[in-house]
Amino acid sequence: MTADLAATARTVGAAAAAGARLFPRGAGRWWPDVPEGAEVLDLSPFAQVARFDAADLVATAGAGCALDRLAVRLASGGTWLALDPPGPVGRSLGGALSAGGAGPLAAGYGPPRDQVLGMTLIAGNGTVVRIGGRVVKNVAGFDLAKVVVGGHGAFGAIVETHLRLRATPEADRSRAWAGPLESVVAASRALLEAGAAPAALEVLSPDLAEGLGTAGEWVLALRAIGTRPAVEEELETAALALQSLRACREVALPRDVWERWREVVGSWPIVLRIGADPSSWADAVALAERHLGLLEGASATVPRGTVRAGTRALEPATASSMRAEAARRGWPITLERAPARTRSAVGIWGGMQPGPLRLTRALRDTFDPAGVFAVPLLA
Amino acid sequence: MLADELRRIVGARFVRTARAELATFAADGLPTHRSTPGVVVFPGSTAEVCAVLKLLSERGVPFVARGAGTGLSGGALAEPSTVLVTLTRLARIRAIDATNRRAVVEPGVVNATLSRAALPLGLMYAPDPSSQTACTIGGNVAENAGGPHCLKYGVTTNHVLALEVALPSGELVRLGSAAGEPWGADLVGLFVGSEGMFGIATEITVGLVPVPPSVRTLLADFATLRGAAEAVSRIIAAGIVPAALEMMDQSAVRIVEESVYRAGYPTDAAAVLLAEVDGRPDGVAAEAERAASICRAAGARQVREASTAAERERLWQGRKKAFGALGRVSADLLVQDAVVPRTALPDVLEAIAAIAERHRLRVTNVFHAGDGNLHPNLSFDARDPDALARVEVASGEIMRACVAAGGTITGEHGVGLDKIDYMPLVFGPDVLGLMAAVRRRFDPDERANPGKVLPVSQCREWRPWSAT
Ligand SMILES: Cc1cc2nc3c(=O)[nH]c(=O)nc-3n(C[C@H](O)[C@H](O)[C@H](O)COP(=O)(O)OP(=O)(O)OC[C@H]3O[C@@H](n4cnc5c(N)ncnc54)[C@H](O)[C@@H]3O)c2cc1C
Numbered sequence: 057m058t059a060d061l062a063a064t065a066r067t068v069g070a071a072a073a074a075g076a077r078l079f080p081r082g083a084g085r086w087w088p089d090v091p092e093g094a095e096v097l098d099l100s101p102f103a104q105v106a107r108f109d110a111a112d113l114v115a116t117a118g119a120g121c122a123l124d125r126l127a128v129r130l131a132s133g134g135t136w137l138a139l140d141p142p143g144p145v146g147r148s149l150g151g152a153l154s155a156g157g158a159g160p161l162a163a164g165y166g167p168p169r170d171q172v173l174g175m176t177l178i179a180g181n182g183t184v185v186r187i188g189g190r191v192v193k194n195v196a197g198f199d200l201a202k203v204v205v206g207g208h209g210a211f212g213a214i215v216e217t218h219l220r221l222r223a224t225p226e227a228d229r230s231r232a233w234a235g236p237l238e239s240v241v242a243a244s245r246a247l248l249e250a251g252a253a254p255a256a257l258e259v260l261s262p263d264l265a266e267g268l269g270t271a272g273e274w275v276l277a278l279r280a281i282g283t284r285p286a287v288e289e290e291l292e293t294a295a296l297a298l299q300s301l302r303a304c305r306e307v308a309l310p311r312d313v314w315e316r317w318r319e320v321v322g323s324w325p326i327v328l329r330i331g332a333d334p335s336s337w338a339d340a341v342a343l344a345e346r347h348l349g350l351l352e353g354a355s356a357t358v359p360r361g362t363v364r365a366g367t368r369a370l371e372p373a374t375a376s377s378m379r380a381e382a383a384r385r386g387w388p389i390t391l392e393r394a395p396a397r398t399r400s401a402v403g404i405w406g407g408m409q410p411g412p413l414r415l416t417r418a419l420r421d422t423f424d425p426a427g428v429f430a431v432p433l434l435a
Numbered sequence: 436m437l438a439d440e441l442r443r444i445v446g447a448r449f450v451r452t453a454r455a456e457l458a459t460f461a462a463d464g465l466p467t468h469r470s471t472p473g474v475v476v477f478p479g480s481t482a483e484v485c486a487v488l489k490l491l492s493e494r495g496v497p498f499v500a501r502g503a504g505t506g507l508s509g510g511a512l513a514e515p516s517t518v519l520v521t522l523t524r525l526a527r528i529r530a531i532d533a534t535n536r537r538a539v540v541e542p543g544v545v546n547a548t549l550s551r552a553a554l555p556l557g558l559m560y561a562p563d564p565s566s567q568t569a570c571t572i573g574g575n576v577a578e579n580a581g582g583p584h585c586l587k588y589g590v591t592t593n594h595v596l597a598l599e600v601a602l603p604s605g606e607l608v609r610l611g612s613a614a615g616e617p618w619g620a621d622l623v624g625l626f627v628g629s630e631g632m633f634g635i636a637t638e639i640t641v642g643l644v645p646v647p648p649s650v651r652t653l654l655a656d657f658a659t660l661r662g663a664a665e666a667v668s669r670i671i672a673a674g675i676v677p678a679a680l681e682m683m684d685q686s687a688v689r690i691v692e693e694s695v696y697r698a699g700y701p702t703d704a705a706a707v708l709l710a711e712v713d714g715r716p717d718g719v720a721a722e723a724e725r726a727a728s729i730c731r732a733a734g735a736r737q738v739r740e741a742s743t744a745a746e747r748e749r750l751w752q753g754r755k756k757a758f759g760a761l762g763r764v765s766a767d768l769l770v771q772d773a774v775v776p777r778t779a780l781p782d783v784l785e786a787i788a789a790i791a792e793r794h795r796l797r798v799t800n801v802f803h804a805g806d807g808n809l810h811p812n813l814s815f816d817a818r819d820p821d822a823l824a825r826v827e828v829a830s831g832e833i834m835r836a837c838v839a840a841g842g843t844i845t846g847e848h849g850v851g852l853d854k855i856d857y858m859p860l861v862f863g864p865d866v867l868g869l870m871a872a873v874r875r876r877f878d879p880d881e882r883a884n885p886g887k888v889l890p891v892s893q894c895r896e897w898r899p900w901s902a903t
Contacts, residue, residue: 109776109778111668111672111777111778112776112777112778112807113671113777114776134672156617156621166589166593169621169624170589170593179869183865183869184865185863185865185866185869186862186863186866187866189774189842189843189861190776190841191774191775191776191806191807191841191842191843191846192774192806192807193581193585193590193774193803193806193807193808193846193847194774194843194845194846195578195579195628195845195846195847195848195849195850196843196844196845196850196854196858196861196862197850197858197861197862197866197867197870197888197889198625198628198629198632198870198873198874198888199579199592199624199625199627199628199629200625200866200869200870200873202592202621202623202624202625203620203621203622203624203625203873205621206617206620206621207620207621211620222674222676223671223672223673223674224674225674226674245534248534248536249534251557251645251646251648252645253644253645253714282674282676282718283674283675283718283721283722283725284721285717285718285720285721285722286714286715286717286718286719286721286722287718288717288718289714289715289716289717289718290715290718293715329616330616331612331614331615331616331617331618332614333535333613333614334534334535334536334614335534335535359536360614360615360616361535361614361616362614362616386612386613387612387614387616388612388616388617388618388619390616405618405619407618408618408619409608409609409618411602411606411607411608411609411610412608412609412610412618412619412620412622413619415608415610415619415620415622415876415877416619416620416622418876419620419625419873419876420620422869422872422873422876423869433619
């Protein structure tokens with residue numbers, strides 16, 4: 057199949073008119089299966105880097121680009137994209153942006169939406185819309201891309217994106233400290249209080265840490281990216297702050313720990329993302345354990361308070377009681393990855409107040425009036 | 436009468452209808468447009484905002500939210516048939532949570548007030564528009580405001596975590612979650628930059644960032660604009676992320692140096708670059724050194740570093756007060772705003788100079804060079820219809836030049852009234868139609884800030900957003 061935008065848009069329009077349902081798919085590496093009764097809308101042919109302006113730190117890449125291949129291309133021009141979602145490295149750009157799946161780098165560079173300057177989208181009525189632009193600052197018109205990134209494909213099929221790049225850094229180094237949960241909580245707090253502003257500050261549960269080839273304890277991993285002296289100093293300052301705390305001991309990290317993080321977290325059959333607070337990530341982990349029992353693993357992006365919990369099975373009743381408890385603390389829970397059956401039974405989103413729920417539904421109807429995209433946003 | 440009903444909600448003192456009082460609200464920072472509202476109301480609480488909007492909804496009356504009125508696109512202007520809802524009484528910082536690095540504020544809190552309040556906790560609110568001593572966080576949210584330090588730290592949208600919004604119906608909704616994870620669709624991201632057309636933000640949760648332990652500020656002066664622009668690209672390509680990278684052309688430098696804001700800029704330079712790096716001390720020292728040598732290699736005649744806090748303050752004062760200084764050399768000043776890819780800066784600056792010359796206008800450039808965000812400022816006298824007409828034509832040409840170079844029509848000041856006609860330069864009818872449809876999901880009667888942003892009447896080619 058070739059990357060024919062007009063033809064793909066016609067397919068969407070025709071499906072909408074016929075009352076059919078489509079499942080937008082990039083590399084097919086994230087959602088494990090296709091929902092019943094839906095046809096795949098294959099976006100993998102849109103895999104070109106149509107423009108790459110290295111000096112301006114902007115690239116235009118097709119949604120079907122595999123993230124690893126895109127990274128190689130960007131590196132050839134001395135640039136990189138601060139997007140490290142869980143999942144295999146061959147995961148598609150469009151899929152990663154649709155899922156809004158921030159990785160540890162969101163601590164320093166913001167979530168996926170911050171890396172997107174604009175995009176071409178096929179909306180649910182088959183119309184091709186070009187949103188945003190190709191420059192790093194832009195307030196012309198309403199920021200529609202915000203709804204699409206993290207919209208799980210329910211607001212349209214992303215075909216192409218304009219991306220904000222960074223210059224390849226001189227240094228990229230990580231250090232880690234391990235200990236019991238309370239010590240890692242104290243350590244993470246101490247680093248935030250010491251004004252740490254790292255590229256990533258991620259807590260790994262013992263099983264996850266072990267899977268990544270480091271200590272089988274709670275691990276706090278810090279990643280610094282930038283010029284060499286700045287990186288050394290960030291790591292050294294953290295080490296000093298933790299030394300005086302004496303809570304954790306330093307442990308070695310494998311060189312490819314962050315790639316492995318993506319693989320391992322991306323291999324959990326069901327992934328829930330909890331929007332807790334930087335100071336309460338451990339409470340969110342506890343909440344997940346209380347409702348889900350033994351986890352596949354947990355990972356917390358400390359500066360943002362985002363916790364990912366992996367599990368094997370999720371019953372709708374469990375999900376709703378978990379969401380209800382989280383909602384009492386003001387935390388949303390997104391079902392980031394699950395088999396189609398679980399997705400439709402549980403809903404990708406839930407526990408919302410009536411106002412945002414109504415607006416979310418209304419926006420979906422606007423972008424996809426016929427409901428052509430088979431994405432169970434809400435149970 | 437509507438005014439009486441409004442008085443019953445907010446109290447008699449907080450509703451203005453006298454002509455002289457209304458005239459105070461007939462303009463914002465944009466000198467080319469004026470419009471006097473029918474009534475101005477100053478609610479004193481969220482409940483009053485909701486009650487006011489509910490009443491206006493029942494009466495089918497349009498409204499415009501207003502913060503400090505420093506906007507530069509005419510966004511806060513209201514027509515005589517419209518009620519202006521001014522939010523300056525809602526000016527409390529409700530909470531600062533140092534542990535989670537965030538603050539909860541009312542919309543009328545002045546931008547700089549928040550940073551001042553956070554400072555003792557070692558934190559700051561990063562977006563720093565040059566108007567920060569006057570503009571409100573509510574206005575910043577509506578415009579998605581930027582500022583010099585947004586190069587490193589990001590613009591308003593990158594710092595707004597959650598919102599409480601009074602919808603045009605008067606219903607109060609909470610969008611997002613306190614730590615910034617969207618709850619459902621990213622309604623917070625969508626609301627930021629919606630220019631008052633989706634409702635009124637009544638409470639804003641923003642992220643704070645640690646005050647950097649070390650800051651170094653450099654002033655580099657160049658014999659050519661091209662050299663300065665080249666230095667900007669090279670610094671960023673070297674992997675240095677300066678906190679700020681601002682450029683001023685010779686005209687701007689001279690005007691500042693002749694004003695009370697004198698900063699000691701070299702008046703014979705074709706352009707000066709103000710570069711700031713921040714972070715931990717060793718890293719910052721090394722980065723400042725690198726940035727300085729890149730400037731020299733790109734042709735800087737001199738690179739000076741501020742050696743004291745006072746000197747740094749002074750260098751920044753010249754930049755931040757440049758618009759004020761410019762405002763004093765002519766009756767009126769149009770602060771334009773557009774963005775181009777960084778590498779296009781030299782060519783576009785030349786094109787802008789040629790446009791200004793062709794239309795016999797004085798143009799002065801003071802801008803956020805690091806992210807290609809231009810501010811070509813046109814000095815004129817609005818009482819002279821010919822000058823006003825030339826300014827309008829030149830502005831259009833500048834916008835076209837920026838769009839042709841791969842850029843856009845506004846980087847931080849918004850579309851408002853000023854740029855409606857340029858929207859079709861950057862957006863097709865379908866996406867404009869989608870924007871209108873999205874807006875109606877928040878505001879079905881289109882009563883919130885009517886007539887702004889979307890070129891409804893001019894875009895006859897608009898395709899209505901249909902089901903299939
Ligand atoms: C000298 C000068 C320098 C400037 N420098 C910068 C700069 O560096 N960067 C930059 O981005 N801007 C700059 N500006 C522009 C302006 O200050 C910003 O746009 C600012 O965000 C406007 O805030 P305000 O409170 O004055 O809003 P207003 O002008 O009162 O209103 C602006 C818009 O926001 C809407 N609005 C206001 N409050 C709310 C609310 N609570 N809810 C919903 N909508 C609301 C209004 O309806 C209007 O559409 C500058 C202006 C001046 C005069």
